[in-house]
Amino acid sequence: MTAGGTALPAPVDGASGDKPFAAPGSVRPLEIETTLAGQVQDHLAAGNDHAARDLFAQIVTRQQRRASRIAWHYLRDVAEADEAVQDAFVKAYTHIASFQRHLSFEVWLTRILINGCLDRQKARTRRSRWMLPVADAGRRDQEIIEHATRPADRSPEAQLLAREWRDQLIAEVQKLPDRQRLVFMMCHYADHSTRDVAEMTGLNESTVRVHLFRAIRKLRKAMEGRRHAI
Amino acid sequence: MRFENRLAPTGSHLSDDQLLEVYVLAGDNRHLHSCRQCTTRFDELVRSLRHMHEAAVREADSTFTAERLQDQRERIMRRIERHDHPAEVVAFPQRTANQPAVHRLLGPARRWVAAAAAAGLAAGMFLGFAMDRRIHYAVVDHSAPQSAPAPARQAELRDDQFFLEVEAALVGSRVREMRPDLGAIDLMTTPLEIREVTYVRE
Numbered sequence: 001m002t003a004g005g006t007a008l009p010a011p012v013d014g015a016s017g018d019k020p021f022a023a024p025g026s027v028r029p030l031e032i033e034t035t036l037a038g039q040v041q042d043h044l045a046a047g048n049d050h051a052a053r054d055l056f057a058q059i060v061t062r063q064q065r066r067a068s069r070i071a072w073h074y075l076r077d078v079a080e081a082d083e084a085v086q087d088a089f090v091k092a093y094t095h096i097a098s099f100q101r102h103l104s105f106e107v108w109l110t111r112i113l114i115n116g117c118l119d120r121q122k123a124r125t126r127r128s129r130w131m132l133p134v135a136d137a138g139r140r141d142q143e144i145i146e147h148a149t150r151p152a153d154r155s156p157e158a159q160l161l162a163r164e165w166r167d168q169l170i171a172e173v174q175k176l177p178d179r180q181r182l183v184f185m186m187c188h189y190a191d192h193s194t195r196d197v198a199e200m201t202g203l204n205e206s207t208v209r210v211h212l213f214r215a216i217r218k219l220r221k222a223m224e225g226r227r228h229a230i
Numbered sequence: 231m232r233f234e235n236r237l238a239p240t241g242s243h244l245s246d247d248q249l250l251e252v253y254v255l256a257g258d259n260r261h262l263h264s265c266r267q268c269t270t271r272f273d274e275l276v277r278s279l280r281h282m283h284e285a286a287v288r289e290a291d292s293t294f295t296a297e298r299l300q301d302q303r304e305r306i307m308r309r310i311e312r313h314d315h316p317a318e319v320v321a322f323p324q325r326t327a328n329q330p331a332v333h334r335l336l337g338p339a340r341r342w343v344a345a346a347a348a349a350g351l352a353a354g355m356f357l358g359f360a361m362d363r364r365i366h367y368a369v370v371d372h373s374a375p376q377s378a379p380a381p382a383r384q385a386e387l388r389d390d391q392f393f394l395e396v397e398a399a400l401v402g403s404r405v406r407e408m409r410p411d412l413g414a415i416d417l418m419t420t421p422l423e424i425r426e427v428t429y430v431r432e
Contacts, residue, residue, distance in 0.1 A: 049314045056310065060303050068299065069290040078293055082302055089306045094313055166285055189286050213254045216279065217247060
């Protein structure tokens with residue numbers, strides 16, 4: 001199969017359907033990314049690096065937004081999230097020979113990405129133990145986001161409420177225990193089913209559901225009485 | 231008893247946790263079909279969770295704009311390309327078979343000339359250094375006492391200087407008397423041997 005011979009549908013961008021995340025227990029059909037990854041393997045095995053890179057570029061285009069969202073919600077730092085995404089894709093390409101075609105490429109990539117994000121978080125914790133913060137990068141990023149997400153037609157009061165609500169939600173998500181946070185973010189932000197998350201994390205699917213349940217319950221309790229100002 | 235058929239402990243309605251269980255487990259609770267109040271609460275739950283999701287997605291997408299993603303994609307592809315074509319390590323240049331060695335270019339006679347030139351250079355440098363050292367020591371010997379005279383020694387030197395000047399004046403008068411136009415007077419007097427008086431330092 002040639003690199004340019006595959007007509008691809010537009011990448012799925014965000015959640016669709018009634019629920020914010022994929023239905024728990026739903027079986028994901030074999031994604032186009034998985035097929036493309038198999039073709040990349042074939043091209044690399046045949047020594048056709050250029051075609052392999054072209055195909056991988058398509059995978060990057062389709063997956064990078066989703067990957068960036070995950071990394072951003074994990075790290076809360078634009079530059080670091082950007083680097084984590086780059087590292088994950090490069091690692092996926094360099095180790096694509098070990099990818100098993102009957103599994104989901106998206107799940108495999110996400111697993112690589114999460115491991116990278118966790119490593120970065122650990123490194124950050126180590127750094128913060130020994131070093132004083134040079135600049136509040138998170139706040140700077142936050143200001144950029146505030147500026148970018150501010151709709152012109154919203155009153156200043158509504159903007160302020162929306163900001164407070166979002167800040168509160170972020171703070172509450174950060175307060176969740178590690179596993180609950182991981183499961184919540186994967187299901188809620190990255191649109192993965194509980195089965196996918198179980199596959200990524202190595203947890204039992206029912207355990208994933210319990211973590212998700214507890215995470216949502218905590219968040220709802222914490223956010224109770226707060227107006228949805230968005 | 232399956233959870234779908236459990237009822238809320240409060241009575242005939244599902245609790246918040248049970249609604250959440252329906253949502254997370256994608257279960258189908260019969261009660262939800264019949265109870266309008268619980269259906270409304272369930273819809274509210276779904277709406278609030280969707281709202282959380284949308285807010286999170288909007289925030290992330292406003293951070294990672296299309297330009298940033300394009301830039302990210304280019305950097306990823308550059309890194310992958312570098313991986314496929316790692317930078318070549320330039321080998322140390324080796325003599326190829328058709329490239330004659332330097333000693334072949336220089337014949338036996340030329341080699342002797344080169345060796346003699348090198349020896350001459352070395353000898354010249356050695357002599358140069360030796361001469362330089364001798365001159366250097368001589369200069370150092372002559373100038374050493376002047377370098378740091380003590381105060382008592384300075385007074386002594388001033389006296390010496392004074393005596394030297396006196397002596398020079400005396401000798402100078404004699405020399406003046408020996409001028410050719412005064413030769414006749416000189417003849418009439420006892421010849422005087424004029425010696426240069428030098429001051430010998432202790």
